[in-house]
Amino acid sequence: MFCRTLCLFSLICSTPFSAFANQVSDQLAPESATGWQHKPAVESQQWMVTTANPIASRYAARVLADGGNAIDAMVVTQLVLGLVEPQSSGIGGGSFLIYWDNKNKQVLTFDARETAPFAVKPEHFIGSDGKPLAFYDAVVSGLSVGTPGTVKLLWETHKKKGSIKWPLLLEPVITLAEQGFEISPRLASLIEKDKQHLAMNRNAKAYFLQPDGSAKKTGQILRNPEYANTLKLLATYGKNAFYKGDIANDIVTAVHAHPSHPGVLSAEDLQRYHVIERQPICVDYLQYQVCGMGPPSSGGIAVAQILKLSEHFPLQKWGANDTKSYKVIADATQLAFADRAKYLADSDFISVPSLGLVNSSYLKQRSTLITVDQPLSQATAGLPPWEVATHYANDQSLELPSTTHFNIVDSSGNVVSLTSSIENVFGSRIMVRGFLLNNQMTDFSFKHHQDGHIIANHIAPGKRPRSSMSPTLVFKQGVPYLAIGSPGGSYIIGYVAQALIAHLNWQMPLSAVINMPHISNRFGTVEFEQHTAAEAHQAQFKAWGYKTHSKALNSGLHIIQIGETLTGVADPRREGLAIGERQQIRQ
Numbered sequence: 001m002f003c004r005t006l007c008l009f010s011l012i013c014s015t016p017f018s019a020f021a022n023q024v025s026d027q028l029a030p031e032s033a034t035g036w037q038h039k040p041a042v043e044s045q046q047w048m049v050t051t052a053n054p055i056a057s058r059y060a061a062r063v064l065a066d067g068g069n070a071i072d073a074m075v076v077t078q079l080v081l082g083l084v085e086p087q088s089s090g091i092g093g094g095s096f097l098i099y100w101d102n103k104n105k106q107v108l109t110f111d112a113r114e115t116a117p118f119a120v121k122p123e124h125f126i127g128s129d130g131k132p133l134a135f136y137d138a139v140v141s142g143l144s145v146g147t148p149g150t151v152k153l154l155w156e157t158h159k160k161k162g163s164i165k166w167p168l169l170l171e172p173v174i175t176l177a178e179q180g181f182e183i184s185p186r187l188a189s190l191i192e193k194d195k196q197h198l199a200m201n202r203n204a205k206a207y208f209l210q211p212d213g214s215a216k217k218t219g220q221i222l223r224n225p226e227y228a229n230t231l232k233l234l235a236t237y238g239k240n241a242f243y244k245g246d247i248a249n250d251i252v253t254a255v256h257a258h259p260s261h262p263g264v265l266s267a268e269d270l271q272r273y274h275v276i277e278r279q280p281i282c283v284d285y286l287q288y289q290v291c292g293m294g295p296p297s298s299g300g301i302a303v304a305q306i307l308k309l310s311e312h313f314p315l316q317k318w319g320a321n322d323t324k325s326y327k328v329i330a331d332a333t334q335l336a337f338a339d340r341a342k343y344l345a346d347s348d349f350i351s352v353p354s355l356g357l358v359n360s361s362y363l364k365q366r367s368t369l370i371t372v373d374q375p376l377s378q379a380t381a382g383l384p385p386w387e388v389a390t391h392y393a394n395d396q397s398l399e400l401p402s403t404t405h406f407n408i409v410d411s412s413g414n415v416v417s418l419t420s421s422i423e424n425v426f427g428s429r430i431m432v433r434g435f436l437l438n439n440q441m442t443d444f445s446f447k448h449h450q451d452g453h454i455i456a457n458h459i460a461p462g463k464r465p466r467s468s469m470s471p472t473l474v475f476k477q478g479v480p481y482l483a484i485g486s487p488g489g490s491y492i493i494g495y496v497a498q499a500l501i502a503h504l505n506w507q508m509p510l511s512a513v514i515n516m517p518h519i520s521n522r523f524g525t526v527e528f529e530q531h532t533a534a535e536a537h538q539a540q541f542k543a544w545g546y547k548t549h550s551k552a553l554n555s556g557l558h559i560i561q562i563g564e565t566l567t568g569v570a571d572p573r574r575e576g577l578a579i580g581e582r583q584q585i586r587q
Contacts, residue, residue: 041511041569044580048566049073050558051406052088052487054577055181056080059172060408061579063164070099070414071161072169075154077406078420079173082435083227084181086426087190088404088487091230091242092251092437093422094149096293097157098280098471100480102413107291107473111276112153113464114146114440118272119264120461122448124441133261135442140197142255142263144428144439146465147273148242150420155239156275161414170235177231177434180223186575188218194426203431227434243270247433254432272462276348283308283358288504289475294354295347298340299419299470299493304358305336305366306497312367320506320516323540324372329501330521330541331370333494334379337522342381345456346464352456356384375545379524402426403469403487407560407568409480411581415562417483419469419492440465470496474504480562486571487556494520495555503559510559514569518553521546529553 042048049060059080060073074097082090089095094114100107125138138144158166183191191198191208192215198204199213207224208216216222233241241247248270255263281300282291285307292300309332318325339357347354356362362384369378403421421438422428428439443465445457457466468490474482482503486495495518502508502516517532526541528534530550538548556574561567568578 036572037575039514039570039572039577041509041567042578042580044566044568044582046411046566046581048409048560048568048578048580049077049406050560050568050570050576050578051077051081052404052556052558052570052574052576053081053085053184054575055084055176056406057577057579059176060406062172063169064408064410065581066164068164068169068410069162069412070408070410070416071157072164073408073410074406074416074418075158075162075166075169076173077408078150078154078418079170079231080176081404081406081420083173083177083224084184085187085404086436087187087194088402088425089150089420089422090427090435091151092148092427092432092435093420094146094438094440095153095418095420096297096299096467096469096471097153097416097418098291098293098473099157099161099417100413100415100473101161102415102480105478107280107282109278109280109293110153110157111278111293111296111464112149113296113467114149114438115269115273116146116441116444116459116461116463116465117263117265117269118461119266120441120459122459124264124459127261136197137261138442139424139439140200140429141261141439142258142265142428142430143261144423144441145255145263145265145430145437146440147265147269148438149273149275151234151242152239152273153275166238167235170231174228174231174235177224177228180221183216183218183220183222184575185218188215188220190425191215194429197429198426201429201431204426204429204436207431224434230433230435243273250432251437254430255437258430281354281358285311285500286504287476288481289478290472290500291475292470292472295344295352295466296464297467297469298344299468299496300472301344301354301357302336302340302468302493303470303472303497303500305339305363306332306493307500308358308360308363309335309367309370310501312364313370313372315501316505320502320508323537326519326537327372327541327544328370329498330519330526331376332367333497334376334521334524335366335369335382336493337490338379338381339384343384343456345458345466349460349463350456353384353386356386359385361385373544375524403489403492403556405471405485405487405556405558407483407485407558409483409560409562409566413480415473415480415483415560417471417473417485419471419485419487421467421469421487443467468492472496472500474500482562483560485558488554490522491518491520491553491555494518494522495553495557499557499559510561510567510569514557514559514571518555520553525549527551527553
């Protein structure tokens with residue numbers, strides 16, 4: 001009964017989820033690869049910004065050069081990215097922020113994840129015929145839209161920590177939206193690939209497509225006066241312009257007016273939304289301390305687990321060219337994903353053993369499951385030390401978000417590491433007042449319970465769906481040392497963990513870290529970034545008995561190293577750019 005009515009895909013009912021997830025993620029990659037562009041590391045003395053789009057980096061750099069701080073630059077960066085990189089994030093979505101307040105010597109984390117509408121029911125993704133909706137019928141619909149959190153994050157953190165007046169920050173972004181920008185090759189490619197779905201919404205069709213239905217091309221000027229008008233209202237009235245009044249009403253109307261699958265988001269959902277300041281997840285790794293987001297993000301815990309599990313093996317001795325190193329990292333990732341599937345969800349709704357999952361004794365015991373010459377014999381969730389005895393079933397959800405990540409270090413030593421998302425590429429494809437609405441509700445589990453046990457990440461009114469976003473800060477002797485993060489759906493966790501191991505353990509320079517090919521093992525199949533040196537390790541994994549697969553592993557890593565100088569790098573797989581004050585380019 002529950003499988004019939006609560007699965008998002010009927011296929012899940014008869015297919016092991018690990019195999020299903022690998023199969024579907026190949027077909028529904030959120031943002032497919034669009035090329036490779038070598039990018040040297042950039043060094044600077046005073047400040048640094050790395051974002052996923054050169055226009056956003058330049059606007060953020062202008063704020064920092066004019067004396068603004070990291071939070072000021074964060075506001076501008078996100079608002080520009082919502083304009084020039086609309087497939088990945090925007091004010092219609094949600095974000096996670098980890099912030100170093102240098103004056104008060106504090107690590108602060110802010111949860112601006114979307115929330116499920118209060119009117120959702122367990123059968124939320126069941127069609128009028130009583131059958132589960134097909135994946136894109138669920139995504140490209142009003143049902144998939146959660147209450148956005150990014151605007152309130154920007155507003156509230158700026159009120160507390162910003163230094164430039166809010167309206168002044170928004171002025172240049174308004175001008176950019178009015179005057180327009182050139183469509184980048186990446187955006188043009190993704191419009192072309194998604195034009196069928198973009199055409200389903202009148203506003204998105206008019207904005208992204210030509211009158212004949214073809215995709216707008218690289219180099220075309222894209223103007224967004226609707227977005228400019230939205231920002232003008234935000235500049236005048238702040239967060240209330242978004243969560244109350246005409247913008248809020250238009251969001252709700254658009255969600256309810258979806259022609260085939262109207263949603264249930266309400267004005268009350270928007271008015272009641274709040275950003276939550278949460279405790280960071282921090283672990284010691286070698287001589288460093290690594291801090292990330294806690295639930296509802298699984299990123300901080302899973303990255304920490306991979307680092308701590310692999311710490312019990314001589315990775316430094318083996319180095320970056322030995323297949324055994326990647327074998328350990330792959331197994332550690334699979335074990336972390338097993339715990340993630342069972343335990344991680346919104347901790348305001350579900351008891352999550354966060355501290356137990358990163359407990360040193362627990363992870364030492366879990367590391368004994370890893371051997372260097374054969375696959376894991378047991379890739380199930382463990383039994384972490386826990387004050388509440390609760391039994392959960394394994395999660396049944398896919399996570400294919402389009403996401404962005406950026407880092408900022410200002411001249412006062414404040415640090416921003418922010419990951420932001422609207423979930424799938426172009427989100428729900430519902431466009432309102434110049435911005436796209438998210439489809440984050442499809443990040444919830446597709447089933448409510450399994451084998452008599454509840455699934456932690458099931459959908460519920462007001463609940464925040466589990467995420468893999470992993471904005472991370474690394475400290476050395478109590479001082480910020482690295483800011484790092486990436487887009488990439490549930491692959492984010494592996495991208496960030498591998499990059500941290502490469503730099504902190506193997507002592508690779510950031511310019512080499514950012515170019516490293518990826519190897520990932522989330523659910524038992526080891527995946528190798530195709531057409532890269534990663535594939536040289538594939539034969540040994542096969543000899544060990546692993547299932548293997550080559551595919552485009554399209555990260556978007558951004559990293560800033562903090563010391564006497566600042567060093568910034570941007571992933572060559574995307575269009576990002578690092579900019580620093582009086583910067584020097586290091587090849």
